[in-house]
Amino acid sequence: MSLTNLTLRADLDRLLTSQELDQNQVNLRDILDQVASGWFSEDPPSVTIAGMLWTKRSTGVQYRRSVDNESWIAEREVFKELQNKAPNLTALTDLVGANGSIPVFTGVGAMARRPIVGTASQSGGVPTGSIVESGSNANGLYWRYAGGMQACLRFNIIIPPHALNAGSTVDVAAAAAFADSYFIGAVQVVGQYNGSGAHVDVGSLYTNGMYMTTVNATVMRISTWGYSKALTTGVILNLLTIGRWHL
Amino acid sequence: MHIILIPQRRDDTLMLSREGDVLIINEEAYDFSQVPDGATLPASAIDSEFIVHEVQRIDGVLYITIILPHGADASEAARFPAPIIDPPNGVVELPQ
Numbered sequence: 001m002s003l004t005n006l007t008l009r010a011d012l013d014r015l016l017t018s019q020e021l022d023q024n025q026v027n028l029r030d031i032l033d034q035v036a037s038g039w040f041s042e043d044p045p046s047v048t049i050a051g052m053l054w055t056k057r058s059t060g061v062q063y064r065r066s067v068d069n070e071s072w073i074a075e076r077e078v079f080k081e082l083q084n085k086a087p088n089l090t091a092l093t094d095l096v097g098a099n100g101s102i103p104v105f106t107g108v109g110a111m112a113r114r115p116i117v118g119t120a121s122q123s124g125g126v127p128t129g130s131i132v133e134s135g136s137n138a139n140g141l142y143w144r145y146a147g148g149m150q151a152c153l154r155f156n157i158i159i160p161p162h163a164l165n166a167g168s169t170v171d172v173a174a175a176a177a178f179a180d181s182y183f184i185g186a187v188q189v190v191g192q193y194n195g196s197g198a199h200v201d202v203g204s205l206y207t208n209g210m211y212m213t214t215v216n217a218t219v220m221r222i223s224t225w226g227y228s229k230a231l232t233t234g235v236i237l238n239l240l241t242i243g244r245w246h247l
Numbered sequence: 248m249h250i251i252l253i254p255q256r257r258d259d260t261l262m263l264s265r266e267g268d269v270l271i272i273n274e275e276a277y278d279f280s281q282v283p284d285g286a287t288l289p290a291s292a293i294d295s296e297f298i299v300h301e302v303q304r305i306d307g308v309l310y311i312t313i314i315l316p317h318g319a320d321a322s323e324a325a326r327f328p329a330p331i332i333d334p335p336n337g338v339v340e341l342p343q
Contacts (some may be wrong), residue, residue: 059305106255118319119318119319119320133256133319133322135256135319135326136326137254137255137256137317137321137325137326137327138253138254138326138327138328139253139254139255142256144256171290171299171300172254173253173255173299173314175255175256176255176256176257177255177256177257177258177316214301215290215294215299217296218255218296218299218314219299
């Protein structure tokens with residue numbers, strides 16, 4: 001090995017391990033760029049720069065061989081250089097993780113940690129909260145999704161009995177408010193309110209007909225009318241409503 | 248006056264106060280003193296998004312059902328609220 005190479009290697013070794021890097025003496029940035037590009041390339045995993053063997057390790061810290069070729073020296077400067085090139089990566093490494101959370105971009109070089117299930121929120125249609133919110137109250141269950149979809153379940157709604165040529169109207173408040181009255185409902189007939197036999201009134205309900213309309217962004221109105229039969233005991237329904245919680 | 252609360256996950260808030268038969272909902276006053284005993288006032292006659300059920304007066308007592316907004320992390324008391332029986336005049340304490 002020539003004297004020139006030995007001097008360069010000694011200089012590099014001193015400079016790379018020193019806290020006081022003099023950019024005028026050695027163009028360190030150029031060398032680090034070469035190392036970083038070697039790191040990103042698939043092949044070879046190790047590169048020789050300025051007469052020294054450099055290789056990558058799984059910890060994400062670049063290593064190079066010492067001058068006497070006896071040991072590996074961690075090269076954190078390369079990692080810093082990489083961070084300068086990739087601000088999003090820097091933002092990601094600054095996050096503190098938590099179980100059930102995911103990182104999201106909040107801008108260029110800016111990230112945040114958010115729970116997958118938590119409070120759904122938005123600003124101008126852009127999610128600012130969790131992917132899905134799940135909750136319950138005395139009006140049943142609800143799920144709010146980022147993107148605007150909302151589904152609510154309500155159990156054990158009682159359609160009261162009524163005579164022939166008369167009707168019942170039941171207003172059902174959803175567990176969570178919709179953005180407007182453009183939401184729809186589907187019912188599951190559970191059975192008669194206090195009957196256990198032939199379920200006559202369940203059949204009567206279908207013979208008579210039942211329809212639903214939204215009153216506002218909150219209430220689904222279930223209406224029945226005794227076109228052909230009276231409803232003698234009442235019928236129990238479950239209700240699923242789907243719509244949007246923001247525009 | 249009996250106030251029945253129906254909880255709903257909403258992004259808005261509710262401020263409630265009572266002055267006799269007048270209920271003030273978010274600074275808007277609703278006077279129910281004209282509702283006679285035994286009568287029913289349909290929700291469609293009341294211009295408030297918080298009132299979605301009829302208002303009744305039974306044996307002289309007004310029964311008013313009001314939506315109680317709550318957030319994503321509301322307490323059990325707000326999500327499964329008990330009725331408020333004859334609150335005194337002034338601000339009505341709502342479960343948080």
